Amino acid sequence: MRILSIVAAAAMVVSLAGFQESTASAAPPVAVSIQLKPAVFFPVEVGTWTVSGAIDDSGSFVRTEVDGTGSLPDCFCPPEHTGAFREVFVLTGSNGTLTIKEEALQRPGGEFGVVTGVWEVVSGTDGYSRASGHGTAEFDGPTQTLVLTGVIAKAE
Numbered sequence: 001m002r003i004l005s006i007v008a009a010a011a012m013v014v015s016l017a018g019f020q021e022s023t024a025s026a027a028p029p030v031a032v033s034i035q036l037k038p039a040v041f042f043p044v045e046v047g048t049w050t051v052s053g054a055i056d057d058s059g060s061f062v063r064t065e066v067d068g069t070g071s072l073p074d075c076f077c078p079p080e081h082t083g084a085f086r087e088v089f090v091l092t093g094s095n096g097t098l099t100i101k102e103e104a105l106q107r108p109g110g111e112f113g114v115v116t117g118v119w120e121v122v123s124g125t126d127g128y129s130r131a132s133g134h135g136t137a138e139f140d141g142p143t144q145t146l147v148l149t150g151v152i153a154k155a156e
Helices: 002-017
Strands: 030-040 046-053 057-068 083-093 096-107 114-124 131-140 145-154
Touching: 030 083, 046 083, 096 131, 096 145, 114 145
Parallel strands: none
Antiparallel strands: 030 046, 030 145, 046 057, 057 083, 083 096, 096 114, 114 131, 131 145
């Protein structure tokens, strides 16, 4: 009977060990605003970017992927129908690189249409290697600037 009590006590200790707090932690998310300003649209979109808030950095970017629905116009003209698209940007700055994926809708309205969507950090290198983040995206047609607002956190 004493052996059964010892075995039961050991089993309880082992099962409770799984409920101990993890020593890994993540920094809380902090507000961020990223502005991407294209300089060249064809054959590959490239430009400059700046960020403020949780990160203070700037540099150059390249759009590495773009996939859109067939209803998007293939020109710099007002869209006649709503269309969805996905873009991937690699931002290179003084602290490393951030790869960001954006998914958006372009709706009729205005000179370039109304473009809104969501974004998330896919990966990072160097100082951004453990960064995570997400938020909303909006393209400002008159200034040709993609504005990403949201939060970024970095695991410690």
